[in-house]
Amino acid sequence: xxxxxxxxxxxxxxxxxxxxxxxxxxxxxxxxxxxxxxxxxxxxxxxxxxxxxxxxxxxxxxxxxxxxxxxxxxxxxxxxxxxxxxxxxxxxxxxxxxxxxxxxxxxxxxxxxxxxxxxxxxxxxxxxxxxxxxxxxxxxxxxxxxxxxxxxxxxxxxxxxxxxxxxxxxxxxxxxxxxxxxxxxxxxxxxxxxxxxxxxxxxxxxxxxxxxxxxxxxxxxxxxxxxxxxxxxxxxxxxxxxxxxxxxxxxxxxxxxxxxxxxxxxxxxxxxxxxxxxxxxxxxxxxxxxxxxxxxxxxxxxxxxxxxxxxxxxxxxxxxxxxxxxxx
Amino acid sequence: xxxxxxxxxxxxxxxxxxxxxxxxxxxxxxxxxxxxxxxxxxxxxxxxxxxxxxxxxxxxxxxxxxxxxxxxxxxxxxxxxxxxxxxxxxxxxxxxxxxxxxxxxxxxxxxxxxxxxxxxxxxxxxxxxxxxxxxxxxxxxxxxxxxxxxxxxxxxxxxxxxxxxxxxxxxxxxxxxxxxxxxxxxxxxxxxxxxxxxxxxxxxxxxxxxxxxxxxxxxxxxxxxxxxxxxxxxxxxxxxxxxxxxxxxxxxxxxxxxxxxxxxxxxxxxxxxxxxxxxxxxxxxxxxxxxxxxxxxxxxxxxxxx
Ligand SMILES: Cc1ncc(C[n+]2csc(CCOP(=O)(O)OP(=O)(O)O)c2C)c(N)n1
Numbered sequence: 001x002x003x004x005x006x007x008x009x010x011x012x013x014x015x016x017x018x019x020x021x022x023x024x025x026x027x028x029x030x031x032x033x034x035x036x037x038x039x040x041x042x043x044x045x046x047x048x049x050x051x052x053x054x055x056x057x058x059x060x061x062x063x064x065x066x067x068x069x070x071x072x073x074x075x076x077x078x079x080x081x082x083x084x085x086x087x088x089x090x091x092x093x094x095x096x097x098x099x100x101x102x103x104x105x106x107x108x109x110x111x112x113x114x115x116x117x118x119x120x121x122x123x124x125x126x127x128x129x130x131x132x133x134x135x136x137x138x139x140x141x142x143x144x145x146x147x148x149x150x151x152x153x154x155x156x157x158x159x160x161x162x163x164x165x166x167x168x169x170x171x172x173x174x175x176x177x178x179x180x181x182x183x184x185x186x187x188x189x190x191x192x193x194x195x196x197x198x199x200x201x202x203x204x205x206x207x208x209x210x211x212x213x214x215x216x217x218x219x220x221x222x223x224x225x226x227x228x229x230x231x232x233x234x235x236x237x238x239x240x241x242x243x244x245x246x247x248x249x250x251x252x253x254x255x256x257x258x259x260x261x262x263x264x265x266x267x268x269x270x271x272x273x274x275x276x277x278x279x280x281x282x283x284x285x286x287x288x289x290x291x292x293x294x295x296x297x298x299x300x301x302x303x304x305x306x307x308x309x310x311x312x313x314x315x316x317x318x319x320x321x322x323x324x325x326x327x328x
Numbered sequence: 329x330x331x332x333x334x335x336x337x338x339x340x341x342x343x344x345x346x347x348x349x350x351x352x353x354x355x356x357x358x359x360x361x362x363x364x365x366x367x368x369x370x371x372x373x374x375x376x377x378x379x380x381x382x383x384x385x386x387x388x389x390x391x392x393x394x395x396x397x398x399x400x401x402x403x404x405x406x407x408x409x410x411x412x413x414x415x416x417x418x419x420x421x422x423x424x425x426x427x428x429x430x431x432x433x434x435x436x437x438x439x440x441x442x443x444x445x446x447x448x449x450x451x452x453x454x455x456x457x458x459x460x461x462x463x464x465x466x467x468x469x470x471x472x473x474x475x476x477x478x479x480x481x482x483x484x485x486x487x488x489x490x491x492x493x494x495x496x497x498x499x500x501x502x503x504x505x506x507x508x509x510x511x512x513x514x515x516x517x518x519x520x521x522x523x524x525x526x527x528x529x530x531x532x533x534x535x536x537x538x539x540x541x542x543x544x545x546x547x548x549x550x551x552x553x554x555x556x557x558x559x560x561x562x563x564x565x566x567x568x569x570x571x572x573x574x575x576x577x578x579x580x581x582x583x584x585x586x587x588x589x590x591x592x593x594x595x596x597x598x599x600x601x602x603x604x605x606x607x608x609x610x611x612x613x614x615x616x617x618x619x620x621x622x623x624x625x626x627x628x629x630x631x632x633x634x
Contacts, residue, residue: 031446057446063476068469071435072442078424079374079443102429103436110415111425112408113630148631172633 013046013183015157019164020047020084024054027082030168032059033069034086034122043088044124044183066096070121074099074173077119078107082168087123090177091137104173105148119174120167126180126215127262128310133298136306138214138263141272143175144239150174152196152238155217157187159194159237166196179215179262199243201250205232208320209250211273212260213237220260222313229320239269247273248281255286256323260311265293287323292316329359329524329580331392332383334605338613339382339399339413343559347617348399351428352413355383357522357554360579361486362387364527365454365547368535374422374440374453376433379414380486380553381426384456390418396612402619409622410630422451430491431464433457434483438470441479441544452538454482459548460491462505471512471544480538482531483509483546486521488553493565505548514544521549522579525586551579 010018023030032050034042038061041048051059062069066087073085087093093100104117127136144151152167152174154160160178167174174196194200203221207229212220213236224231232250236243251257257277259270274289292311300306336354343352355362362383366375369388377384386395390406398405398416405411406418417425424440427433437455444451461467462485474481485505489496497503506516515537519530527549534545552574556563563571587593 029447063469063472065469065473067465068435068438068473071432071466072439072470072473075376075424075436075439076442076446077439078419078436079440080447080449081439081443083439098429098432099435103427103432106415107417107425108633109630110407110411111417111419111630112410112626113633114407114417114419115424116633118633150632170634 009186010157010189011183012157012160012185012187013044015160015189016046016164016178017048017050019161020050021053022161023084023165023168024050024058027168029080029082030058030084031076031081032084032086033062033073035062035064035088037061037086044180046183066092067098070096071099071103073119074104074117077104077117078115082118084120084122084168087121089135090123090125090139091134093123093139100143100149100173101146105146108172109148116171117173118171120164121173121175122178123175124178124180126182127294127299128181128306130301130303130306132301136299138261140177140239141263141267141269144269148172149240150196150238151177151240153177153179153214154237155182155214155235157185158190161189162193163196163237166193170196177214181215194237196238197241197243199237199246200235201232201246202235203231203233205230205254207231207254207324208256208258209234209247209254210258210260210316210320211236211247213239214262216260216262216311219311219313220316223316223320226313227317227320229324231320244273244276247277251277251281252284255284257285257289258292258316258320258323259289260292260316262294262311264296265291266296268293287326290319290323292319329363329583330602330605331608332359332362332386333580334602334609335386335392335395336382338609340555340559342613348413349401350412350414351379352399352559353380353557354555354559355380355553357574357579358486358488358551359383360524360527360583361484361521361549361551364524365456365484365531368528368531369452369454372422373451374424374437374444375456376424376437376440377426377456378430378433378458378461379426379428380458381416381456382413385416385418385423385426388423389421390416390423392608392612393615394418396609397616397619400616400619401621402616403622403626404615404619408626410626431457431461431466434461434466434470437481438473438479441474441481442477444480445477450539452480452482452535454484456484456486458491459485459487459489459496459505460494460499462508463499471509471514471546474544475512475514478541478543481544482534482538483544485546485548486551487548488551490553490557490566492557495565506546509546514546516546516548518548518550521551522577522582524579524583
């Protein structure tokens with residue numbers, strides 16, 4: 001029996017839609033809330049068809065009222081529902097951070113476990129299409145800095161579906177962050193999901209451990225194809241929980257670690273990973289941990305300027321080769 | 329009401345003496361709101377409250393010992409000592425918690441109302457909040473959501489005239505909370521919040537509307553806070569005559585007077601109720617004093633669910 005026949009190339013955004021449909025199908029308590037997620041099908045068409053299939057009590061259009069409906073999602077999660085609330089652009093967490101930062105992630109702890117808040121904050125980011133400084137930010141480090149919040153960033157078609165399902169099944173709050181530059185990406189939907197919290201070696205290699213997540217996985221894999229160095233590319237899949245052990249195990253063999261992310265470099269998640277590697281496996285290192293990330297500026301509108309700031313396969317390959325060259 | 333009065337009076341003293349850590353906001357003078365509203369609710373109805381929530385939590389049925397121990401930060405507290413005065417909760421009694429973020433309870437209770445409606449729970453969800461919180465976007469966003477979704481939610485505004493040191497009239501051109509509500513097409517009533525019977529009856533009407541699917545109700549309950557915003561605030565911003573006028577309308581005495589006049593209780597019986605409340609608080613205080621602190625590893629428990 002050829003398993004090839006069962007594998008259908010699927011777009012990342014279709015995989016999200018499948019994940020949403022599966023989540024709504026498998027548990028009646030799951031609802032989807034957001035601006036134009038219902039009959040309109042979402043501004044990127046990610047939720048298309050769900051309203052027709054599950055009805056307006058499960059797939060609920062909200063007013064432009066993020067603090068209200070994200071907070072209501074948290075309250076609903078406390079009282080028996082399992083909401084997925086969509087925040088249209090990740091940048092908009094600015095106007096609804098309280099339910100995420102002070103409510104969902106605190107109430108279970110402050111009540112010593114008497115309350116639980118099974119909610120998914122679904123959002124998307126993705127610089128590189130001149131969306132401007134208010135629609136381009138990757139703020140995952142900000143979210144990962146809040147104790148009690150899991151933060152997942154699917155980089156593959158399979159994870160787009162499976163991490164969403166894992167997030168919905170999780171008993172606590174999870175931020176599920178899509179990258180809209182991946183929406184059209186096609187890939188094979190695999191049927192053996194990795195659990196939330198496990199990193200994946202996306203490509204084995206010997207010289208440099210490249211740690212990444214989200215959209216830049218593609219850039220890293222491209223870099224690995226062209227670089228003169230042999231790159232082992234690790235897709236973290238989630239920042240919280242952070243599967244740092246997989247990074248250590250790879251670093252044991254390579255002795256060199258490069259972290260790549262689309263978010264701005266300063267105070268980013270790359271700094272946390274570099275610090276942990278330095279604290280725990282310093283003796284294994286042949287060179288300092290290096291980062292390739294976006295410089296700390298608001299994203300400019302101009303396409304050429306924007307491109308000049310984002311990590312590229314060329315910059316990643318160059319950084320990896322630089323690490324090999326500077327090795328002790 | 330007598331229990332809340334005794335609890336808050338004792339908490340004020342314990343805080344002054346350094347026995348209770350953190351921030352404490354008492355509801356002395358506002359007891360009729362807590363008793364009147366919560367007395368009209370079922371045990372499984374949802375309730376969310378504010379930094380000034382001791383009275384609401386007690387009136388909704390929380391255990392007095394657990395409450396006092398929580399304020400002491402003890403392992404025996406309702407939240408194992410990890411919540412404290414501003415975060416005390418008891419979900420088993422529908423008490424979704426006090427909240428230290430002004431206005432945050434209203435979106436949460438909207439969600440509770442949504443659960444009630446979608447899961448067919450038949451529960452009413454009540455958010456207590458001060459008139460100061462009406463200037464937060466959450467009031468307006470939550471009220472609008474409840475209105476368009478016809479949720480069984482009661483917005484119980486405890487209008488005590490001041491938010492911290494600021495008089496309501498200085499912070500809005502429309503001092504009437506009920507008046508501001510009209511813009512959302514939501515039914516509102518303004519009620520004497522020091523008259524427990526009036527509060528109770530208004531809540532009964534609101535509950536009836538909610539349970540019959542007519543959507544949210546705003547109750548504006550006019551009352552006055554006797555103590556400062558926090559314990560120790562000398563309240564230079566309040567005119568003495570105004571404060572005196574409200575102290576003369578002590579809600580507990582008004583309630584007792586009404587009971588005696590109607591023949592429902594004798595003065596002796598009421599004195600016994602007050603004495604019993606005192607004794608209950610004595611016992612809770614002593615138990616809290618003796619209770620252990622949470623074990624050190626508790627600091628790491630329940631960061632993540634499950
Ligand atoms: C978002 C937020 N802003 C400010 C504060 C500080 N604060 C705590 S209580 C309070 C006044 C609240 O007034 P009101 O809502 O009328 O309630 P009351 O204290 O009168 O019961 C303020 C400003 C806070 N806790 N949260």
